[in-house]
Amino acid sequence: MQAAVKGLFHWMPFLFGIGFIAPLIAQIMVRWDLPVPLGLSPIVFGLLIGAPWGLITVLRGRWL
Amino acid sequence: MSEADPILMRAQVTEPGLVPAGDAPALPLGEEGLDRHTRRDLLKEEMAIAKQFQGGTMWPYAVAAFGCFAVWLSFFPLAIAGQLNLALAFVLSCVFAVGGYVTSHEAMHSNIGRPGEKTRWLNEAVGAVSTIPIVFPFSMARIMHLEHHYHCNDPVKDPDYSDEAPNALMAWYKTWYNRQPGVDGSIHHYKRILAEMGTPEAARALKETMVLQLVFMAVLFAMAWSGYAIEAALIWWLPRHIALSYIRFYLSWAPHHPREGKTGRYEQANFFKSRLGHVMSMAMETHLIHHLYPGIPNHRTRAAYFALKPILEKRGVDCSAL
Numbered sequence: 001m002q003a004a005v006k007g008l009f010h011w012m013p014f015l016f017g018i019g020f021i022a023p024l025i026a027q028i029m030v031r032w033d034l035p036v037p038l039g040l041s042p043i044v045f046g047l048l049i050g051a052p053w054g055l056i057t058v059l060r061g062r063w064l
Numbered sequence: 065m066s067e068a069d070p071i072l073m074r075a076q077v078t079e080p081g082l083v084p085a086g087d088a089p090a091l092p093l094g095e096e097g098l099d100r101h102t103r104r105d106l107l108k109e110e111m112a113i114a115k116q117f118q119g120g121t122m123w124p125y126a127v128a129a130f131g132c133f134a135v136w137l138s139f140f141p142l143a144i145a146g147q148l149n150l151a152l153a154f155v156l157s158c159v160f161a162v163g164g165y166v167t168s169h170e171a172m173h174s175n176i177g178r179p180g181e182k183t184r185w186l187n188e189a190v191g192a193v194s195t196i197p198i199v200f201p202f203s204m205a206r207i208m209h210l211e212h213h214y215h216c217n218d219p220v221k222d223p224d225y226s227d228e229a230p231n232a233l234m235a236w237y238k239t240w241y242n243r244q245p246g247v248d249g250s251i252h253h254y255k256r257i258l259a260e261m262g263t264p265e266a267a268r269a270l271k272e273t274m275v276l277q278l279v280f281m282a283v284l285f286a287m288a289w290s291g292y293a294i295e296a297a298l299i300w301w302l303p304r305h306i307a308l309s310y311i312r313f314y315l316s317w318a319p320h321h322p323r324e325g326k327t328g329r330y331e332q333a334n335f336f337k338s339r340l341g342h343v344m345s346m347a348m349e350t351h352l353i354h355h356l357y358p359g360i361p362n363h364r365t366r367a368a369y370f371a372l373k374p375i376l377e378k379r380g381v382d383c384s385a386l
Contacts, residue, residue, distance in 0.1 A: 005274060008278075009274075009277075012245070012281065013245050015281070015285075016281065016284075019281070019284065019285035019288060019289070020281075020284045020285055020288045020293065020296070020301070022288075023288035023289055023291075023293040024288060024293035024294065024297055026293075027288075027291065027293045027294050028293075028294065031294060057245060058245070060246065061244060061245050061246015061247065062244045062245075062246060062247070063244060063245075
């Protein structure tokens with residue numbers, strides 16, 4: 001149980017990228033009518049930013 | 065007196081930096097240059113004055129804690145119902161998140177109700193709700209804050225030592241840097257200290273921290289994927305980050321900088337003039353008063369400072385800022 005929770009927190013930035021940053025980016029683009037590049041849907045664009053950003057954060061230990 | 069005089073043979077008298085060995089007083093002097101009788105008299109006087117400011121009316125802290133928490137909670141359904149001014153809710157959420165630490169801080173020191181008193185439940189309830197907006201459970205907050213008091217400015221034992229920075233700009237940066245997932249600062253540092261403590265209270269605090277963090281993430285994820293990511297960001301996510309930085313800067317860095325070597329009773333914190341004033345700096349301009357007498361509630365530390373100022377000056381404490 002403890003190891004599972006530890007693992008969950010280790011991967012939390014990646015989950016946060018998918019679970020929060022991606023929809024946040026998508027909804028900001030829709031709310032302010034921002035053009036989505038390459039004809040992607042806002043949520044796909046959000047996931048393309050949020051997921052790698054979260055993954056990099058897991059590896060680097062820093063969001064920026 | 066001859067060199068063989070037993071008084072002069074005392075280590076304290078001839079210790080470098082205190083008094084010239086050749087013109088030594090009969091009694092050992094402390095760091096303030098006062099003999100122990102004077103220091104004892106000053107301490108008695110200091111304690112008598114401080115006693116006048118301890119306790120007092122504490123129910124406004126409880127009203128503020130429960131009122132702000134209830135209003136903040138109401139923001140969630142109101143946001144989902146589209147009945148909320150998000151800009152106003154964002155500002156208020158930041159204020160509630162910062163202010164919540166002040167009310168919980170009183171509870172950490174049992175100033176609302178001591179163990180055995182009939183208001184003890186209120187003390188614990190105020191503490192429990194106050195720090196939810198910053199996702200910092202009261203159990204952890206209390207243990208870590210009391211450790212900070214016990215070991216103030218000790219580079220190893222003070223849990224807040226990681227907030228130290230050479231200047232204000234770097235201090236603001238560090239409030240953010242210490243929260244990064246791979247950095248051993250802020251709540252990560254606290255978690256490590258609790259794990260090392262190994263007491264039942266520490267284990268409980270760790271468990272509650274984990275639960276609260278998971279609830280926080282679950283709420284953010286659920287709201288975001290239900291189409292309310294901006295609302296979640298403005299009511300909880302951003303206010304939490306802003307509040308944590310503000311709290312770390314004003315409650316930890318500003319009153320304790322510079323920390324190095326400042327472990328003595330009268331040097332653990334400074335008196336300073338805040339650019340944002342007394343209220344906006346959460347009464348931290350007179351934080352040393354809180355370290356000397358944690359039983360003096362936050363709203364009375366300024367008055368206590370002015371009453372204690374003449375004695376503190378005799379002690380050699382720098383009171384020039386206020």
